[in-house]
Amino acid sequence: MKLLFKQRLFSWLDSYDIFNENNQITYSVHGKLSWGHCLHIHNQNNVHIGTIKEEVFTFLPKFNMYIQDEYIGRIYKEFSFFKPVFHLDCNDWKVQGNWLEWDYQIVNSQGIIIATISKEIFHFTDTYVIDVVQPDNALYVLMIALAIDAEKCSRQN
Template sequence: MKLLFKQRFFSWFDSYDIYNEDGQVIYQVEGKLSWGHKLVIYDQNGNEVGTVLEKVITLLPKFEIYKNNEYIGCLSKELSFFTPHYNIDYNGWHIDGTLTEWNYTIVDESYVTVAIIRKEIFNFTDTYVIDVKNPENVLDALMFVLAIDAEKCTRNKQQNY
């Protein structure tokens, strides 16, 4: 199942629309006022289905993941020098990025591909295509992409100071 993750052009906080292959919005993501990034995911009926919450006092970036308001685990960035790597502590997945940080692969504990993420570079806002092999993993993959995008945004802001 493919998703198109597209940041809204005008929004005070981070806001995204997530489209399916037919161009229908299946999730909406709203940034909320918080210490660090807080992204709340709503399904097409307006029900809250997930939250990505940045932990701000950590050595390396970490994001708590919630499904249906229940904490399920954490995504954390690993120390690496050339390409980004992330671990997810609740399902054994691992995320590897490329040197440009435009493309990522999510693999399971057996290194079987769960999802492939690629950033569309010729857009005014952050836009990603997420190709998830199993539709049951769509929400998890989406939350991990949101966390990675938030981590890059935080890093870019820190570099500008």
């Protein structure tokens, strides 16, 4: 399943539309005013289905993930000297690759690819292609991509 992740052009807060292979909006993401990033994910019927919320006042970035209003886990950046590493505590997935340049993979503990994310160039706003192996994982993968994008945005400011 391929998703196209596009940041909205004129938005004060983090706002994104996520399109499927038929160029239909599958998810929309709306940033909310808060300490740290707080992103609400809605399905194609504009029903709230998930939230990514950044923890503030932590040494390394941490983002809590919620489906509906139920906490499901955290994505966090691990301390490393040479290569940044993100990890999920809910399903033992990790992010590997050149995520600083936006070409990375999400793999499980056996090294099997869950999804690949790559940045497309020559767009007015940030645009990424998310290729998810199993469609059931799409929401989780989207949450990871949103958290890493938020971390990258915070680091650049």
